[in-house]
Amino acid sequence: MQARIAFVRHGETDWNAQGRLQGSRDIPLNDAGRGQAREAGLALGRGRWDLLVSSTLHRAAESADIIGALIGLQPSLRLPDLVERNYGAGEGRIVQGLPRPQIDALLATGEPEASVAARGVGAIDRLAAEYPGRRIVVVAHGTIIRLTLNAVLGGSHPHVENGQVLELDWDARGRDVRPRALMPRQ
Template identity: 50%
Template sequence: MRLMKLGFVRHGQTQWNLEGRLQGSSDIPLNDTGRAQAREAVSVLEPGQWDAIVSSPLSRARETAQIIADGLGLELGPSYDLLIERDYAQGEGMVETEALALWPDKHGGGIEPLDSVVERGLRAIEQIAADYLGKNVAVICHGTIIRYTLSHFAGYKLDTIHNGSVAIIGNESGSWQLELVNDQVPNRVAG
């Protein structure tokens, strides 16, 4: 594997994020705050450091990716179905506390298991790395898939991934290492 970096950006805020609703694979658009967060992510990504922008196919991720691509002066690349957010099934649209009351730890109600989310995330990383060998790629997707997939590389459970925030993994040591999370160098405090 040639050296590369993947910069994961959680899509900007939606109305459902603001209301604390589980949106998962529901296709909810960005709100104005979300668009501003996408513009702010450009400075964290540092123009000139990225070769390509890819995303989840959901509109909130695609719009975030387009705003970032425009800000970085890059063409928007393809979407990857593997990057779609966790499917919350019967819980989609519910306020999180309501879903947790019905399905503790979000197990049940047809909700996609976290192992499945991480497995998809790891396959997406492999596919993107193969498609963009040796390139630095910004990957715009969703909070749960970013949090739990990158926790796999960190070796501990990451805290919440904020809307519009950047997390970076690099493979300079020959394996993927977490370099940035929520726009900051990570600490090893589990959350």
């Protein structure tokens, strides 16, 4: 039996606005990010969801709290496997405008993409298996969402915007993952 999964990227932080890599650093939401979380909650709709889950990092947890107030759920779980990729020496660095080879060198010091994807797929597989047939909102981070989707859908999913909602059906047993609606940022 499939679970309906709605991935939501956390709202904006000051580091997002500055073009800094956050990774596993625990940076809080800014006011714009709180607004994006509210928009995501309104887009998800009240009463449609059974479970609300987030990463343990503050920006995702606060986004989940804001969304939960709008959809009528308290966050049920904070999962360490949903934290953002550790970017190693790149964390805290402004990467906008840097040449691609310099960005790649910074990223190479962090957690491998395959490891991030495996964490993300494993976490969602466990949720789908533990809550079959349920509708689950998962508030996490751009890179782990993108790499998880790439791993199960194939291809290269584009950048996930702050506050963006991506909804799909997920069957952990047969890995039958089908996009339901890919909602652009509000």
